[in-house]
Amino acid sequence: MDLLQTLLATLVTLGILVTIHEWGHFFVARRCGVKVLTFSIGFGRSLLRWRSSRSGTEYVLAAIPLGGYVRMLDEREGEVPDALKSQAFNRKPVLQRIAVVAAGPAVNLLFAVLAYWFMFVYGVSAIKPTVMDVVPGSPAALADVRAGGEITAVDGKEALSWESVNLLLASRIGESGGLTLRMQYPGVTLPEEYVVQLNNWKFDVESQSPVNALGLVAWSPEVPAVIGRLLDDGVAAQAGLQVGDRILEINKEPIGDWYTLVEYVQRSPDENLALLVERDGRELIINVRPIVLQSGDATIGYIGAGVAEVEWPPEQQRVISFGVLESLGKGVEKTWQMITLILESIWKMLEGVISVKNLSGPITIAKVAGASAESGMETFIGFLAYLSISLGVLNLLPIPMLDGGHLFYYTVELLRGKPVSERIQMAGLRLGMAIIFTLMTVAIINDVMRL
DSSP: OHHHHHHHHHHHHHHHHHHHHHHHHHHHHHHTTOOEEEEEEEEEEEEEEEEOTTTOOEEEEEEEEEEEEEEEOOTTSSOOOGGGGGGOGGGSOHHHHHHHHHHHHHHHHHHHHHHHHHHHHHOEEEEOOBEEEEOTTSHHHHTTOOTTOEEEEETTEEOOSHHHHHHHHHTTTTOOEEEEEEEEOTTOSSOEEEEEEESSOOOOTTTOOHHHHHTEEEOOOOOOSBEEEEOTTSHHHHHTOOTTOEEEEETTEEOOSHHHHHHHHHTOTTOOEEEEEEETTEEEEEEEOOEEEEETTEEEEEOOEEEOOOOOOGGGEEEEOOOHHHHHHHHHHHHHHHHHHHHHHHHHHHHTSSOGGGOOOHHHHHHHHHHHHHHOHHHHHHHHHHHHHHHHHHHHSSOTTSHHHHHHHHHHHHHHSSOOOHHHHHHHHHHHHHHHHHHHHHHHHHHHHHO
């Protein structure tokens, strides 16, 4: 069932994002008088196709949903009858060609704005960013940050949830200087401000969140060591553990909470663990041997078990919602924040501040799509919005073969008054293909390493 849900969520996610992207090209091309020959969602073997009797456009649904294309009438691709030359893409003014190419990424970004608008109108559930503890010796501790308060702003920008705190902190990765935290403490009228000094602030973003790297421990309710879910083929299920089991001891050492259980399992790869389990009021011993799993540079133990859901107290939760018009502004603001974060991350990756290990490919997208769909519609829409922004931004990068590469050529043509030569465009195409192939290879290797 988990695999089926992941596949369905992935198909829905990619189907929506690819369709709106290609529809942007299609819609503007038609408005500019360009004849569209094919509108395809997916690549490879055709699963479904039909032709419009009015426009002559062929609509295709193909087997591989990792993209799509809009094929337009173009004299560079074949003979065009004299009667149709006015509808050829290459005959259109350069500004119209720019509009057609830019429309795909633009619609992706517009979709994100509307998705965030809907979420803010409907209301977004969030956990208040309350600090439970500060790690000794950390940047936050050196700034004398006190635990017990709620973070209300980072560098002067409002923070209403841990997600917003993490996003604001992520923009400071690799930087030096003062980072300002504003915190509100219970029973105190005025907020307190702390300036955390950063010095070329770097950390492994795969294993640590920005909040943790700063030395802040988020408040969380007690999480008992109770099994909430099991992988069917995991060693925990095979050993006889069941959903609802409470782990009391491992090798006769008391287990107080879920975090202690995870820590014990992770430091015991391929070791026999005798678990004292409470089930339906009785106690029993179950032996489990964690498999060896590679997590970054570390080797850890893994048994394929997840924690039971824990209720958060109402005072630590909030619903973030705004009026209809204000939500539109918040949607634009959130989309812009994500655009700048993605661009900053790409730049920092080129500088070597962020590792290329953080690139993700289709396997990670599938896993996150499945998890977000399981978490509910709110999480899934948020994931769709983020992925749509990523698709829009990456397509606008000036890499030949992507929309951004074509926009670069057309901008040069607009400035020079004549097109870029075919020789240069073909050389750029080969370069672009090499870049895309390299990035996809790295991303897929990263995906496989995370399995």
